[in-house]
Amino acid sequence: xxxxxxxxxxxxxxxxxxxxxxxxxxxxxxxxxxxxxxxxxxxxxxxxxxxxxxxxxxxxxxxxxxxxxxxxxxxxxxxxxxxxxxxxxxxxxxxxxxxxxxxxxxxxxxxxxxxxxxxxxxxxxxxxxxxxxxxxxxxxxxxxxxxxxxxxxxxxxxxxxxxxxxxxxxxxxxxxxxxxxxxxxxxxxxxxxxxxxxxxxxxxxxxxxxxxxxxxxxxxxxxxxxxxxxxxxxxxxxxxxxxxxxxxxxxxxxxxxxxxxxxxxxxxxxxxxxxx
Amino acid sequence: xxxxxxxxxxxxxxxxxxxxxxxxxxxxxxxxxxxxxxxxxxxxxxxxxxxxxxxxxxxxxxxxxxxxxxxxxxxxxxxxxxxxxxxxxxxxxxxxxxxxxxxxxxxxxxxxxxxxxxxxxxxxxxxxxxxxxxxxxxxxxxxxxxxxxxxxxxxxxxxxxxxxxxxxxxxxxxxxxxxxxxxxxxxxxxxxxxxxxxxxxxxxxxxxxxxxxxxxxxxxxxxxxxxxxxxxxxxxxxxxxxxxxxxxxxxxxxxxxxxxxxxxxxxxxxxxxxxxxxxxxxxxxxxxxxxxxxxxxxxxxxxxxxxxxxxxxxxxxxxxxxxxxxxxxxxxxxxxxxxxxxxxxxxxxxxxxxxxxxxxxxxxxxxxxxxxxxxxxxxxxxxxxxxxxxxxxxxxxxxxxxxxxxxxxxxxxxxxxxxxxxxxxxxxxxxxxxxxxxxxxxxxxxxxxxxxxxxxxxxxxxxxxxxxxxxxxx
Numbered sequence: 001x002x003x004x005x006x007x008x009x010x011x012x013x014x015x016x017x018x019x020x021x022x023x024x025x026x027x028x029x030x031x032x033x034x035x036x037x038x039x040x041x042x043x044x045x046x047x048x049x050x051x052x053x054x055x056x057x058x059x060x061x062x063x064x065x066x067x068x069x070x071x072x073x074x075x076x077x078x079x080x081x082x083x084x085x086x087x088x089x090x091x092x093x094x095x096x097x098x099x100x101x102x103x104x105x106x107x108x109x110x111x112x113x114x115x116x117x118x119x120x121x122x123x124x125x126x127x128x129x130x131x132x133x134x135x136x137x138x139x140x141x142x143x144x145x146x147x148x149x150x151x152x153x154x155x156x157x158x159x160x161x162x163x164x165x166x167x168x169x170x171x172x173x174x175x176x177x178x179x180x181x182x183x184x185x186x187x188x189x190x191x192x193x194x195x196x197x198x199x200x201x202x203x204x205x206x207x208x209x210x211x212x213x214x215x216x217x218x219x220x221x222x223x224x225x226x227x228x229x230x231x232x233x234x235x236x237x238x239x240x241x242x243x244x245x246x247x248x249x250x251x252x253x254x255x256x257x258x259x260x261x262x263x264x265x266x267x268x269x270x271x272x273x274x275x276x
Numbered sequence: 277x278x279x280x281x282x283x284x285x286x287x288x289x290x291x292x293x294x295x296x297x298x299x300x301x302x303x304x305x306x307x308x309x310x311x312x313x314x315x316x317x318x319x320x321x322x323x324x325x326x327x328x329x330x331x332x333x334x335x336x337x338x339x340x341x342x343x344x345x346x347x348x349x350x351x352x353x354x355x356x357x358x359x360x361x362x363x364x365x366x367x368x369x370x371x372x373x374x375x376x377x378x379x380x381x382x383x384x385x386x387x388x389x390x391x392x393x394x395x396x397x398x399x400x401x402x403x404x405x406x407x408x409x410x411x412x413x414x415x416x417x418x419x420x421x422x423x424x425x426x427x428x429x430x431x432x433x434x435x436x437x438x439x440x441x442x443x444x445x446x447x448x449x450x451x452x453x454x455x456x457x458x459x460x461x462x463x464x465x466x467x468x469x470x471x472x473x474x475x476x477x478x479x480x481x482x483x484x485x486x487x488x489x490x491x492x493x494x495x496x497x498x499x500x501x502x503x504x505x506x507x508x509x510x511x512x513x514x515x516x517x518x519x520x521x522x523x524x525x526x527x528x529x530x531x532x533x534x535x536x537x538x539x540x541x542x543x544x545x546x547x548x549x550x551x552x553x554x555x556x557x558x559x560x561x562x563x564x565x566x567x568x569x570x571x572x573x574x575x576x577x578x579x580x581x582x583x584x585x586x587x588x589x590x591x592x593x594x595x596x597x598x599x600x601x602x603x604x605x606x607x608x609x610x611x612x613x614x615x616x617x618x619x620x621x622x623x624x625x626x627x628x629x630x631x632x633x634x635x636x637x638x639x640x641x642x643x644x645x646x647x648x649x650x651x652x653x654x655x656x657x658x659x660x661x662x663x664x665x666x667x668x669x670x671x672x673x674x675x676x677x678x679x680x681x682x683x684x685x686x687x688x689x690x691x692x693x694x695x696x697x698x699x700x701x702x703x704x705x706x707x708x709x710x711x712x713x714x715x716x717x718x719x720x721x722x723x724x725x726x727x728x729x730x731x732x733x734x735x736x737x738x739x740x741x742x743x744x745x746x747x748x749x750x
Binding site for chain 1: 401
């Protein structure tokens with residue numbers, strides 16, 4: 001109907017240009033908690049007790065495992081001298097290529113491990129950079145992660161502009177975006193979907209639940225994260241992760257964005273535009 | 277809390293439903309492995325939630341089923357059977373509901389037989405970005421004489437996880453029980469804790485709770501509009517409502533840091549005041565509301581869209597009343613029991629909640645009409661809230677909710693309908709918590725609404741229910 005043609009023009013272009021151009025909302029996004037540098041705290045037990053998911057580990061210095069952080073803010077509210085929010089959809093608090101890399105400040109050995117993981121991923125994804133197809137599987141999410149992934153198809157994030165598309169068939173999929181802690185009822189469907197995808201394939205654990213189980217402890221109902229079922233390449237914390245965080249994880253997965261770098265233009269071409 | 281005999285529990289509930297109370301849930305508990313099982317039936321009354329308790333005799337592994345006379349107990353009794361193995365005798369179908377049975381391939385059910393009948397299994401991994409659920413559609417090709425649902429795939433064991441948590445941690449789990457209705461779940465849980473502890477949140481905190489609850493409602497209803505417009509292939513309308521939804525979620529994140537209002541509601545009050553001053557919030561709301569209303573009007577004037585919704589997925593008023601259908605599904609079929617009006621909590625007790633218009637068509641179109649009216653109602657409430665907040669001191673008194681012992685039922689009106697939390701506390705810990713989402717209570721009705729509808733109506737019916745699987749399988 002013609003009324004919709006006019007309504008569609010009403011707000012002009014609302015689509016973000018991120019990551020090619022800075023976006024305030026992406027750059028000021030509140031990510032998982034992080035410890036402030038150089039804190040000498042006398043009481044590790046009290047600090048560790050602040051966290052309902054056991055993300056705070058005090059041994060020598062204070063570390064936060066952002067893969068366990070559900071962003072409840074208990075630690076930031078009660079000990080603002082020790083903890084703060086990380087900021088931005090990239091950089092500290094964003095997706096990582098190894099599970100250990102989500103621990104801040106970094107564990108000593110992770111730099112080399114990250115480089116190795118990146119090299120392995122680059123080798124596998126060399127063919128994927130211009131057109132990437134995603135299959136999503138919910139393995140026991142709370143429902144909010146699906147909203148944030150659906151937002152990528154909306155006018156604001158519009159990931160088609162980056163050459164990224166969703167597909168119904170795992171046969172067409174390059175990336176498996178998995179949400180949820182790993183409900184045992186979904187173990188077989190998840191594994192079947194993974195096996196149905198052609199090589200090379202990339203798995204993104206989307207959200208703190210998928211990374212570590214979050215508030216759900218391992219039980220006869222759920223695993224603590226999806227790594228128990230499928231091999232994970234990219235670990236994305238957040239409860240749920242923001243749409244910008246998911247885009248960042250996707251770009252990291254296909255080698256379009258370096259991890260832990262501040263927002264900068266994507267390397268490589270924007271070939272996806274032509275395919276719109 | 278009233279005690280009843282397990283043999284006459286059905287009579288007791290029936291006589292209460294006959295005088296106008298609504299059956300709101302049936303849970304079972306077994307405090308220890310050897311203790312007898314106790315059934316708790318919840319009844320919604322104009323003033324609150326009444327609970328009838330009936331214990332099975334020690335060692336008994338069965339009781340007379342309620343479902344044959346009280347259809348709404350159908351899924352509740354299957355859940356009890358899944359969890360405790362206790363058999364409701366006379367129950368029509370005791371297949372696994374919330375807990376997966378054996379992981380072996382399951383035979384496709386065939387309830388309808390006849391020439392050319394076959395079953396289409398759809399799920400749990402479905403096309404599109406959706407939660408895991410399996411629909412088994414029995415069809416001769418187009419019509420849908422029978423639908424089966426397997427909801428257990430994403431059962432997470434949320435209910436068992438509550439035990440042993442402090443209320444401050446448990447409210448975080450409540451928020452993640454049904455993630456798209458985080459605020460309502462946190463409210464229902466907190467109301468139960470506050471009732472046990474006998475504490476009352478400060479007036480400013482009550483207003484902030486309503487602020488987040490209503491923004492959550494608007495976001496959810498816009499999400500339904502996105503899905504309906506998408507199902508009808510209206511690309512511009514889909515994009516427009518997705519844009520509005522994104523704007524609402526960004527406003528929420530500017531108020532509290534997260535896009536789902538998580539971490540705001542805590543037992544005893546709220547964790548922090550909104551990050552935006554009331555005047556700026558008011559300006560944002562005034563910018564947000566008119567384009568939503570204008571696009572909603574345009575959608576409701578798009579005849580090709582209305583044709584797909586009119587008469588689709590009808591629920592009769594009689595069935596809605598009998599089942600005690602919640603939220604927009606009930607309201608669209610003439611059964612409106614909105615907890616904000618009939619059992620008001622927090623600032624709803626003082627705010628003027630505009631009454632809803634009556635609907636009786638019960639189809640997908642009526643459900644969408646109800647949602648647009650609720651969006652309008654939400655913005656009116658939000659304006660009242662911002663005006664009230666502007667007159668108050670911006671700082672909040674510290675949250676006080678002393679540890680206590682006892683049991684209470686808390687409730688809140690989620691965008692999907694009433695959420696119930698049956699909570700027991702002891703020594704500052706949750707000993708038992710049974711959440712019941714509106715999605716659990718309502719989804720079972722989807723079995724019944726395919727009269728005259730065909731396969732291509734399915735996405736409209738599913739979207740018009742607007743439920744979350746996370747809230748069903750827990």
